[in-house]
Amino acid sequence: MIANTELKRPKPPSRLKHYLTAVILLLILWGSAVQTESTFGKLIQGLPNMLDLLKEMFPPDWGYFAKVTHAMLETIRMALLGTTFGAILAIPVALLCAGNITRAKWIVYPMRFLLNLNRTIPDLLMAALFVAIFGLGLLPGIFALMLFSMGIIAKLAYEALEAIEKGPLEAMTAVGANKAQWIAFGVVPQIQAHYMSFVLYTFEINVRAAAILGLVGAGGIGHYYEVTLGFLQYDRTSTIVLYTLAVVLLIDYASMKLRERLL
Amino acid sequence: MTKNWKAIVPKPKKNRAIRWTVVLLLAAVYVWAFSGVQFTGFKETAGQITKSILAGIASPDWDYVYMPEGEDLLRGLLDTLAIAALGTFISAFIAFPLAFWAATNMSRTGAVSGTGKMLLSFIRTFPEIIMAILFIKAVGPNSFAGVLALGLHSVGMLGKLYSEEVENMDAGPTEALLASGATRLQILWFAVVPQVLPGFLSYTLYRFEINVRSATILGVIGAGGIGTPLIFALSTRHWDRVGIILLGIIVMVTLIDWISGSLRRKIV
Numbered sequence: 084m085i086a087n088t089e090l091k092r093p094k095p096p097s098r099l100k101h102y103l104t105a106v107i108l109l110l111i112l113w114g115s116a117v118q119t120e121s122t123f124g125k126l127i128q129g130l131p132n133m134l135d136l137l138k139e140m141f142p143p144d145w146g147y148f149a150k151v152t153h154a155m156l157e158t159i160r161m162a163l164l165g166t167t168f169g170a171i172l173a174i175p176v177a178l179l180c181a182g183n184i185t186r187a188k189w190i191v192y193p194m195r196f197l198l199n200l201n202r203t204i205p206d207l208l209m210a211a212l213f214v215a216i217f218g219l220g221l222l223p224g225i226f227a228l229m230l231f232s233m234g235i236i237a238k239l240a241y242e243a244l245e246a247i248e249k250g251p252l253e254a255m256t257a258v259g260a261n262k263a264q265w266i267a268f269g270v271v272p273q274i275q276a277h278y279m280s281f282v283l284y285t286f287e288i289n290v291r292a293a294a295i296l297g298l299v300g301a302g303g304i305g306h307y308y309e310v311t312l313g314f315l316q317y318d319r320t321s322t323i324v325l326y327t328l329a330v331v332l333l334i335d336y337a338s339m340k341l342r343e344r345l346l
Numbered sequence: 347m348t349k350n351w352k353a354i355v356p357k358p359k360k361n362r363a364i365r366w367t368v369v370l371l372l373a374a375v376y377v378w379a380f381s382g383v384q385f386t387g388f389k390e391t392a393g394q395i396t397k398s399i400l401a402g403i404a405s406p407d408w409d410y411v412y413m414p415e416g417e418d419l420l421r422g423l424l425d426t427l428a429i430a431a432l433g434t435f436i437s438a439f440i441a442f443p444l445a446f447w448a449a450t451n452m453s454r455t456g457a458v459s460g461t462g463k464m465l466l467s468f469i470r471t472f473p474e475i476i477m478a479i480l481f482i483k484a485v486g487p488n489s490f491a492g493v494l495a496l497g498l499h500s501v502g503m504l505g506k507l508y509s510e511e512v513e514n515m516d517a518g519p520t521e522a523l524l525a526s527g528a529t530r531l532q533i534l535w536f537a538v539v540p541q542v543l544p545g546f547l548s549y550t551l552y553r554f555e556i557n558v559r560s561a562t563i564l565g566v567i568g569a570g571g572i573g574t575p576l577i578f579a580l581s582t583r584h585w586d587r588v589g590i591i592l593l594g595i596i597v598m599v600t601l602i603d604w605i606s607g608s609l610r611r612k613i614v
Contacts, residue, residue, distance in 0.1 A: 115431045119492070119570065125485050126490075129485040132485075136483045160383065163376075164379050199600065203595065205563045208566075211577060218392075291473060295476070308476070324472075
């Protein structure tokens with residue numbers, strides 16, 4: 084009996100898996116550090132340079148606010164139009180991607196694949212492509228943001244669509260509604276508020292995105308980063324950074340309040 | 347019966363005044379937005395360039411995938427992945443203590459968690475590209491600047507998600523350990539960490555997916571990765587090279603999303 088109780092003590096679970104995971108993770112990190120030539124030494128060496136830069140950035144050139152306001156408004160315009168067109172495009176895409184609206188599997192899966200493909204390309208790269216096509220200006224920025232926000236809104240909307248109540252849909256089918264009526268009275272009332280909330284959320288993201296699109300020549304305030312950094316006017320750069328932060332925070336706050344009221 | 351069904355089921359009343367003000371406001375905003383865009387028609391070359399880009403994507407420059415002397419697609423993509431991996435690790439490392447600072451259930455007064463949350467949202471509003479520009483000034487235009495930029499920027503989002511995970515933690519194990527006389531460090535190690543670790547790992551992987559996308563654009567300003575050759579190919583109009591780089595990015599991002607997604611499903 085006594086020997087038996089000694090044997091019954093359970094073995095602790097093997098830790099081999101954890102050790103292996105840790106080793107693999109360390110190998111990945113070490114390889115990444117070698118590949119990117121990252122060392123602590125370089126960071127410590129570079130820190131004084133960065134402190135110098137931060138010192139030059141303060142105080143900001145307050146007079147510069149007035150000069151870039153025009154570009155800031157352009158940025159907001161770009162974000163607004165990009166979001167609007169993207170939101171309109173996203174409606175049919177989301178309907179075609181939702182399995183409970185579009186019953187044909189051969190439409191749903193290819194549409195989702197295209198949507199995922201669209202979402203793999205970052206906004207700035209899209210803008211760079213459109214700048215090559217349309218030339219410098221607001222137009223490539225609007226097009227890039229349109230495709231970018233179409234991806235986000237369609238993805239969020241189709242996931243919300245798949246979670247809607249079945250009841251109203253079945254009721255519409257039961258009273259003999261055609262496909263358009265079915266969507267207008269069964270689907271739209273259920274998804275409306277969510278959709279508006281997604282659009283506002285995407286608008287927030289787009290204002291941030293639009294602020295840097297100018298780096299590749301797609302209009303807006305981003306262009307002035309290059310100008311001020313090129314002429315080493317770091318006090319002006321910090322003006323732009325502060326201005327962008329203020330506008331982004333303001334729009335985020337307004338949009339958040341609106342979204343709270345919607346849902 | 348059909349005549350007065352409206353009387354039985356009255357339609358919900360809508361506030362017309364508010365509705366019309368909203369419509370008018372929106373109309374004004376859009377008029378303002380459209381009036382600022384000078385639409386002078388497409389450039390006459392636009393169609394032609396679109397055609398050559400599509401042709402370039404249809405017949406990519408396969409030789410660019412691997413070149414023995416270096417500066418090829420595979421090395422560019424590897425560099426991008428390395429930037430994302432190291433950047434994510436650095437940000438997870440910094441975000442871990444910050445999350446406990448910002449979590450409301452870890453401190454008695456709201457002032458402590460409030461300042462932590464404010465710091466995190468301040469970091470979040472700084473675009474990574476701007477951070478990269480600052481780091482380039484410090485360590486030069488190379489991948490390391492990209493690593494530091496991603497490492498710092500991701501702290502904002504990771505810290506927020508981590509702190510929410512800490513806030514949703516079950517208080518039971520902590521109280522049990524406290525009752526049995528454990529030290530603060532023991533509580534952290536045996537009650538807190540086991541509860542939050544799966545969530546932390548899942549969020550870190552999610553941020554890694556985002557960082558892979560971000561790392562592809564860092565090259566636009568010279569902070570390493572695949573973006574540099576892409577911008578170079580775009581400005582020299584090597585459309586077949588643009589095509590192969592875009593394909594490479596799409597394949598890499600899809601692959602990483604898939605791997606990371608299946609790992610996350612296993613964790614949670």
